[in-house]
Amino acid sequence: MQHPLPGHILYGGDYNPEQWSEDIWQEDMRLMKLANVNMVSINIFSWTMLEPAAGQYHFEQLDRIMDLLYENGIAADLATATASPPTWMSRLYPSMLPVTREGVRLTHGSRQHYCPNSPDYRRKGAALVQRLAERYAKHPALKMWHLNNEYGCHVNQCYCDNCAAAFRVWLQERYQTLDVVNSTWGTTFWSQRYYDWEDILPPRLSSAQNNPGQVLDYWRFMNDSLLGLYRLEEDILRAVAPTIPLTTNLMVAFKPVDVYDWAKHMDIVSFDMYPEPEALPSWNALHHDIMRSAKGGRPHMVMEQSPSEVNWQPQNPHKRPGQMRLHSLQTVAHGGDGVLFFQWRQSKTGAEMYHAAVVTHEGNEHNRIFRQAAQVGAELAKLSPIVAGSRIQADVAILLDWDTWWAVEYLPGPSDRIKYMELVGKYYHAFHQQNVNIDVVRPDSDLSKYRVVVAPMLHMLHRGVAQNLEQFVSAGGTLLTTFYSGIVDENNHAALGGYPGELRSLLGVHVEEFDPLTPEMHNELVIKEGSLAGTYNTDLWGELVHLEGAQAIGVFGSDYYARKAALTVNKFGAGHAYYLATLNDADFLVKLAAELCQQAGIKPTLPISSEIEVTKRVTETGKEIYFLLNHTQQAKQITLPHGTFTSLLDDSSVQGEITIPAMDALVLQAE
């Protein structure tokens, strides 16, 4: 794979010229140059234009768009246009429409109205991609393929008969025999045994909850079904245009789509970044780190962000001045090499006519939104030659596992208050506050390069994961894991013989019972001595923990397990394994993270206040670039370490005590 524009940070947005007359296109070119745009995504929703009737293809307009971009020096991220099939398709092939769990067949009239397992959709989609690939493979504007769009955004679980049939094939491949399906899903319970493959259905609406094994496998199957669509297009594109990099715009960490599975097939991991207005800076940072880590540290990109408001939240206030710029720089700070917008020019009709765009309904450059976008474009162009391609090195890894996510939120279950990704976010936040770089990786990854590994709620232990963690700790690593870990194996079968199952010897604890708390219930973590000494509120969960080699650092403060261990550490080989049997508020988690970093000898990237987010990228030649982001509404004074730095955004030279204005950022390189 090669970078679509070597040495460049990509900058641009979704561009839908087909909504406008051609005189507007010329104006767009002028404005794009004003804004330093170097790449646009086109053709995302053009299927109906390209194939107005079954088998009749018309590429003339797309030809003109591609030529126009080339003439203006703007790269095309060319979409395969399969995201929204034409209306005539659902008339010709009604069974291509998805079906809800309740059995309602959806209609066309919005977008993404296809069943991922529809043979008709797959055949027609492949035919279109084949033609696109052949026509544009050699077009000089083409720098990247954009497969489909936001896979699974609206339809990530279809329950139609096509899916039922495909699910059976998937199960046959995975389990070979019905007996294995039966024992894996535990169908003896509730008299659910299958004697005929035909009896296996998607987890459609039933009289009570569906079998949890079936539900878990349906998550897996649907992820694979969507990925199958991607791979269908991938195969065509790689065959016809082997040198053009592939991407698709993933959602943020999104339950239906396992980013790690998908990243293997993508040349550049890109995603759509639409944080809620009240999201913490660490929440955005987490998602960048997931996307970057999913491809082993290779620079990722934001394929879509909004220059200002979106239109699909309950209320859609503007991004305040500076916020979009800060988000853009945070992308680069976390290893990203591209920032694109949805969309370039605001639509005057359609479902997203009130979604912000770089060029607003006013249609000119004389307004806050355009000016800000142009400024960011200029700044990224400035950073590009130095920063593009540089990498992040992390000493801390957070473990993230989609199978656990799918398993742990099955309801009814111990608690509907378990929100896996939120919990990961809380632990990420605690380490993010240390101003250290963080990777977010799968539990079966090579952990040898990290000093601290954090595994929030490692509920499901895939084969080898316990051994992987033991190896990491015994080699001197520090592991922190939490309540409700080690409970099931990869088939979702409960660990017999005592929780936390395979983690028991590594952690040196035995959990007799776990106790999900109602919102009205609380407990305390009481630590008598050491740097963490204090009493801390706990929430969500309690456990009855027995020590089996571990040492209790803290105990519960009340209830019938008062004075029993709540936070433990176990020396294991040359390392330490910590276990926290409850959920604490952020203040304690931040303290705990600081303590673990200190013990592991991890220093902050820069020794400054945690109110400033700091990251570091290192170039191939070893140059270090520091990003200092002030997400607060107040100017912050900090003291730089010894030495003089070049401030890359304004070419000034800085040292010692400096001020970062509210909602502003510095990018520094040691001179």
Added chain:
Amino acid sequence: MQHPLPGHILYGGDYNPEQWSEDIWQEDMRLMKLANVNMVSINIFSWTMLEPAAGQYHFEQLDRIMDLLYENGIAADLATATASPPTWMSRLYPSMLPVTREGVRLTHGSRQHYCPNSPDYRRKGAALVQRLAERYAKHPALKMWHLNNEYGCHVNQCYCDNCAAAFRVWLQERYQTLDVVNSTWGTTFWSQRYYDWEDILPPRLSSAQNNPGQVLDYWRFMNDSLLGLYRLEEDILRAVAPTIPLTTNLMVAFKPVDVYDWAKHMDIVSFDMYPEPEALPSWNALHHDIMRSAKGGRPHMVMEQSPSEVNWQPQNPHKRPGQMRLHSLQTVAHGGDGVLFFQWRQSKTGAEMYHAAVVTHEGNEHNRIFRQAAQVGAELAKLSPIVAGSRIQADVAILLDWDTWWAVEYLPGPSDRIKYMELVGKYYHAFHQQNVNIDVVRPDSDLSKYRVVVAPMLHMLHRGVAQNLEQFVSAGGTLLTTFYSGIVDENNHAALGGYPGELRSLLGVHVEEFDPLTPEMHNELVIKEGSLAGTYNTDLWGELVHLEGAQAIGVFGSDYYARKAALTVNKFGAGHAYYLATLNDADFLVKLAAELCQQAGIKPTLPISSEIEVTKRVTETGKEIYFLLNHTQQAKQITLPHGTFTSLLDDSSVQGEITIPAMDALVLQAE
């Protein structure tokens, strides 16, 4: 059209004698006379009695009821009985049953279980109406036709195949070609282009939001479909019985039914008045003023109100003593000439057995509810000869537009906190507090007779509306409009080139951005000088406003548009156009309304406290009748203007300082 009972205020209720044995009918006649009833609505739910099997009609019972009414001097408001088809019809014609957006076909077993576009329902309904018309056209009891009942109350959006076909015909009539549909709806977006009329569907459940153009047109189409049902019956009745006035009981201002469209076809506008217990007096007043204005000021009537509790709110407390009387007098105060109840005698079975009636389950006159109804009957009879037929004259008009209502609440959109009718209610309330008469009219109405015109959220500008407003203002009028106005044209296409589009020169402002606020966000309106000086909380919305000729009266107090204009006035010709770029609390809106009235030289109807609602009706001969309503729980002392008045309810003579008891009213005529 003639008044059904010339010179009379109509008084009575829905009467369903078919639920009772005939001896009860005689008792009803006695009680009706006790209560001064002069008209009852009958036959509303009698289809199943009139046509017990397909094509077999039985009118004997209805004959007896009509004769009984005539013998007792009570007029019949004869319903066409099409509101609830017989159960055998849905068996014979299953496709007449409506279908939900999710595709569920509803069943019979309640009421209004028909698709408005069902050919079977239309054919059978027309046949029944034809027979009814022919049989009763000359019956001396017949004084009014009551078409169907509460059109669209339960089924105002059907999504069946009949509707799909009718929608296509409707679109062909409106747009002629598919190309125009495509460009109007902006189907280029999300690849939704139609190449075949057959592909166009109702906005059924889809994978994401339906196209907003399609959704808007579906509101229009469904309003037209329901109106088509009305007109089908209208044509028959006018042909057979041309002198009998027609009405149907509209709901209160009800999103699915555009009152202005319907009023054209009604001789008397009537509606059902069921305010929530906590509704403000101005909320009821607003609805009266809509209904009266819809027919150019001709007296309207309340076809249904409850004598006490209803049965369909979460909890149904009684109307407190005096409340029903006050509501009845308020109807007359706002130009109404009729007050009827649902229903006359409380059912002992059925879905509304716990809905209050004039004759309760006790079945006699010895209770609070009957006594109160009888008192109101006596009072209306007293007012009748003087008041009936008199008119309201208003200097203030509020603009109300169903197309805007439909467009502005489409979701997802800028804010789900936009509630158009509530907003209209807030502005109505502010002027209602001035004790001035108000009309509520369409934006394209002749505005020359008003001094102040208020256009809350004039989001959609139909062709000519901007010019209509410019003409009004340039001739010396005062216009007040608000945030999120002038955003789209009648095709729901965003104004390009700068908001508020066509209103830009009239208002003298340019709105660069609009900023919907979350419930947690607030701002302030800061006015430095003048009678409005002060700082006022604002909510819901902010805007970035640039002055283009207008003057800033007030500015925003905080956020990044602090010190930018929030309330502006633009001198335009001989008049003034005000723009308020945010939503204020009632206290400021009341002050603003007072200021605008004063500037426009509008005086209150009577110069007394706004705690007393005051209206004035003027008879053909110029007599002025004042209505003074005390909606509060306390007696209020007021001072009448110079002169002596006759108190019409008790024939006393009053002057100077007087007291209106709590929940009581005065009707005064200058002597």
Added chain:
Amino acid sequence: MQHPLPGHILYGGDYNPEQWSEDIWQEDMRLMKLANVNMVSINIFSWTMLEPAAGQYHFEQLDRIMDLLYENGIAADLATATASPPTWMSRLYPSMLPVTREGVRLTHGSRQHYCPNSPDYRRKGAALVQRLAERYAKHPALKMWHLNNEYGCHVNQCYCDNCAAAFRVWLQERYQTLDVVNSTWGTTFWSQRYYDWEDILPPRLSSAQNNPGQVLDYWRFMNDSLLGLYRLEEDILRAVAPTIPLTTNLMVAFKPVDVYDWAKHMDIVSFDMYPEPEALPSWNALHHDIMRSAKGGRPHMVMEQSPSEVNWQPQNPHKRPGQMRLHSLQTVAHGGDGVLFFQWRQSKTGAEMYHAAVVTHEGNEHNRIFRQAAQVGAELAKLSPIVAGSRIQADVAILLDWDTWWAVEYLPGPSDRIKYMELVGKYYHAFHQQNVNIDVVRPDSDLSKYRVVVAPMLHMLHRGVAQNLEQFVSAGGTLLTTFYSGIVDENNHAALGGYPGELRSLLGVHVEEFDPLTPEMHNELVIKEGSLAGTYNTDLWGELVHLEGAQAIGVFGSDYYARKAALTVNKFGAGHAYYLATLNDADFLVKLAAELCQQAGIKPTLPISSEIEVTKRVTETGKEIYFLLNHTQQAKQITLPHGTFTSLLDDSSVQGEITIPAMDALVLQAE
């Protein structure tokens, strides 16, 4: 009927050995003996094992389980296995799957996926039961039949065509003619008259609310349909194995299933006891008293309780130490002779893998849950010879009526705040606090053995009920009834001529209006003199009450019925009838209950604090056993009445002042 294990309190749980390999079975036998288990329920979800293909039966595994139990001295409560049909059945007979009100046909994949009126399900179920009965009728382990499981738990309202047809047959049997159906349902209203039986449907989703008569009859029909399933199995089992007692595990008082109807056909009333964590002790007590009373005082049993957490509440915290034991002893205290768990061994897969079991995932006896279960087993074994078979005698009866429950919660109606069973619970609680034994019986029961009868919201008066109450009161009894009583007859027709209809002369009051309050509305009950003197908050409901012979004890404090009667007493024959026209908080209801008990000469079972729950069982030979339960978190000191008692749980002798530890209990027998 005979006791399954004469002289024994039954102890054990649901046992599903088919989920485990046979070596585990041996370990189970060892652990069961450790825990004093004497009965297990087996075969509940085994249909798929017994009949892997249509008509192919395999009983070998069940034979082995039955033999194993017998060899180990453990009785079998043998389930008929019809609770969850095999997956192949729904493929062969798709119409056996239930259909929701919205028309969605459910699928297999969970449990209870059958329509109660499916001929296919009935035929296949009966065939299985016939075979089971024949095979095991004489097996020495068989001590009880367990029919199906939790009838109606998930599917208690099916709306399919099978049900429609069966509903018509049910209506024909009940009403004979369509005319009677029409007049009973009041189909004149809203034009709903039926002229053909085929037009009658289940109350499927319609455009507005379904007819209340139809809805009420559908509750009755569905209760009868489920009971019909039970009776189908009952007939087979009684024919083949006439000496084996029958039971099924009812839910707690559960709206779809009328316990009194069902108890007639059960030899032992058993039910599943899953109180919410915050349930009051009286809530559990109420359910025990219902179950015991339903079978005329014959000992009932708990067929399922959880040894600790469940898995289907939003969050599932543990039962705290002592709580399960206290619940178990409370069962016996209220006349129960059996306590079984769901389930014996915790499943490692399936929908209930996180539901607690006696043997946890750890699989051994070394933990809190097992130890506690073993302790309870030992204690029950100790109590068994003395307590088993003894009875409760009550002076107080609460009236409970499923028809009222079904009728009174129909919506829309006067108030959605009416929760019938909660209201019964509030009155039960007030008398439970008096430490008196209570029966809970139907309104048409023989009341002659009671001194106080409480009828909360006796809304529907079946024929004879008013006379039954008059007879009770005139013979000297004390009756307390409440607001919204006497409103309808058994056909749900409103009482004409004045509320409370047939109760009017007994209560000596006339209710002119009833007034449901919103949550924001309140009133007061003001009592001027006597032991109840004071002012008490009231809620939910007010009424306008006129005295017709009764005396006002208290009056309303505010609103327009201030100073009108709120609490009345009417001397009627030798007794007194009280009427409370509103809802008071618990504190007043407890005082009122105390007053009524005192007036009726009812003394507490033991004269100690109401913080300790006290009941008394009496053996056939007249021995009295007292149960003293401390449900609080504090130790409580009490003074026993004169004399010495044997404490049966520890064989100690106690007298005078003693302490009951927190969450602990005493079982005392006078020496």
